[in-house]
Amino acid sequence: MKIFVNAQQHDIMGQTLAVALTELGLDSPAIATALNGSFVPRQNRETTSLAAGDRLEVLAPMQGG
Amino acid sequence: MKLYDTEIASRLLLGTAQYPSPDILSAAIRASGTEIITVSLRRETAHGSGGIFWDRLRQTGARILPNTAGCHSVQEAITTAQMAREVFDTNWIKLEVIGHADTLQPDVFALVEAARILSADGFQVFPYTTDDLVVGEHLIAAGCEVLMPWGAPIGSGQGLRNPDALRSMRAHFPNTPMIVDAGIGTPSDAAKAMELGMDAVLLNTAVAKAGDPVGMAQAMAGAIIAGRTGFLSDPMGPRDMAVPSTPYLGLAELG
Numbered sequence: 001m002k003i004f005v006n007a008q009q010h011d012i013m014g015q016t017l018a019v020a021l022t023e024l025g026l027d028s029p030a031i032a033t034a035l036n037g038s039f040v041p042r043q044n045r046e047t048t049s050l051a052a053g054d055r056l057e058v059l060a061p062m063q064g065g
Numbered sequence: 066m067k068l069y070d071t072e073i074a075s076r077l078l079l080g081t082a083q084y085p086s087p088d089i090l091s092a093a094i095r096a097s098g099t100e101i102i103t104v105s106l107r108r109e110t111a112h113g114s115g116g117i118f119w120d121r122l123r124q125t126g127a128r129i130l131p132n133t134a135g136c137h138s139v140q141e142a143i144t145t146a147q148m149a150r151e152v153f154d155t156n157w158i159k160l161e162v163i164g165h166a167d168t169l170q171p172d173v174f175a176l177v178e179a180a181r182i183l184s185a186d187g188f189q190v191f192p193y194t195t196d197d198l199v200v201g202e203h204l205i206a207a208g209c210e211v212l213m214p215w216g217a218p219i220g221s222g223q224g225l226r227n228p229d230a231l232r233s234m235r236a237h238f239p240n241t242p243m244i245v246d247a248g249i250g251t252p253s254d255a256a257k258a259m260e261l262g263m264d265a266v267l268l269n270t271a272v273a274k275a276g277d278p279v280g281m282a283q284a285m286a287g288a289i290i291a292g293r294t295g296f297l298s299d300p301m302g303p304r305d306m307a308v309p310s311t312p313y314l315g316l317a318e319l320g
Contacts, residue, residue: 006108028116031109032148037140039147057108059148060115061122063090064105064132065080065219065269 001052017056018045026058033058066242066264068101069157069189069210071128075100076259076289078130078244079282080269087121089278094125097282102127103159103267105134106149119152130191132159137172142179146188158183159213159246161193169219169247173200177207184208193246196230198237205241212241213267216258217248220270224254228261235262252281252288259292260300 002011005024014020017033017040033040034057040048050056066073079099084090094102104122109115122129131149136142139162146158162179164172171194180190184207192204196214204212214234217223225231226248235243245258246267255266266289275281 025111026109028109028113030113030116030119030152032106032152034144034148037144039144039151041147042151059106059145059152060109060113061119061152062105062107062115063080063082063084063118064103064134065082 001050003050003052003054003056005056006058007055012050015049016046017048017050020050020056021045021058024058028060031058031060068191068242073100073128073265075286076265076293077255077286078103078246078265078267079272080267081122082269083273084278085273087118090273091121091125093272093278093282094127096279096286097272098286100127101130103130103132103269104153105132106145106152128157129153129155130157130159131155132193133161135163136161137163139175139179139182142175143182146179146183147186150188156187156189157191158188159191159193171195171215173197173203176200177203180204180209181207191244196227196234198230198234201234201238201241205238210241211244212238213244213246215247216245216254217250219247221248222250222271223248224250225257225261228257231258231261231263249285252284255285256288256292256295259289260296262296265289 012020012023014023036055075098077097077099078101079097080103131153133142133145142162162172162175164170180192183190190209191211192209193213201212216225242264244265244267245263249255249268249271258266272278272281
């Protein structure tokens with residue numbers, strides 16, 4: 001199914017957020033996820049289903065002021 | 066000074082962006098003596114650069130104050146704060162809700178609303194705000210126990226554009242820690258903020274974009290200590306006319 005990951009379109013096999021992250025190689029412990037604008041806590045990634053057209057944001061620590 | 070329930074000795078908070086290299090960033094953090102560094106969240110790349118940066122920050126031993134930089138709405142700021150809490154394992158959040166792209170001026174209406182929602186959710190909110198007294202009152206009513214008024218627009222290095230407003234805020238909120246956030250360009254700007262009775266200064270570009278960031282980090286630290294000590298020492302007021310400091314008594318008649 002096609003979803004948007006950090007605004008880039010990806011065709012993924014995984015049906016859950018946890019599987020999709022592994023598939024996408026986004027496996028750092030220092031990431032946080034939001035699906036369609038809402039935060040998804042780490043412990044909910046395995047039970048969060050994905051649908052075509054979903055917008056997934058995967059964020060990591062970065063320099064900031 | 067006490068920020069929420071945490072006692073902090075250093076009155077300099079330092080941003081981590083725009084340094085010439087990661088090593089210079091680490092050296093500047095050390096030279097500044099800061100105990101609090103600000104960070105952000107941005108899109109992860111496939112090679113996991115965020116994790117490497119995070120490991121470096123943790124090695125500094127400083128407390129992390131994540132920001133919501135770049136957020137323009139309440140919802141964006143709340144989602145970013147929730148994500149930051151999970152990644153950085155802290156309830157602290159430097160809340161920025163930007164209202165204007167050119168000035169990076171806070172949208173104070175959205176700021177107050179986001180502060181209320183986040184405070185109710187257990188966050189300890191450090192709001193980046195203007196020097197407006199009434200907004201400060203609303204932020205405190207929303208649950209904020211710290212205020213962070215701007216000195217000048219972010220990254221402008223203009224110093225304190227409106228010292229009178231900061232002085233009014235200080236007088237009006239004598240028991241709320243106040244941190245001047247944004248606009249500091251030189252050590253004398255930082256000292257001036259402290260002389261006004263501000264509790265601390267948060268800066269980034271002034272150090273990161275100096276020719277020698279490590280030297281400037283040290284200079285800012287010294288200026289902040291000097292300004293704070295000066296404030297506590299009750300400075301004399303200005304006078305219109307000259308008053309000789311050397312006594313007249315015993316002056317020779319030589320004319």
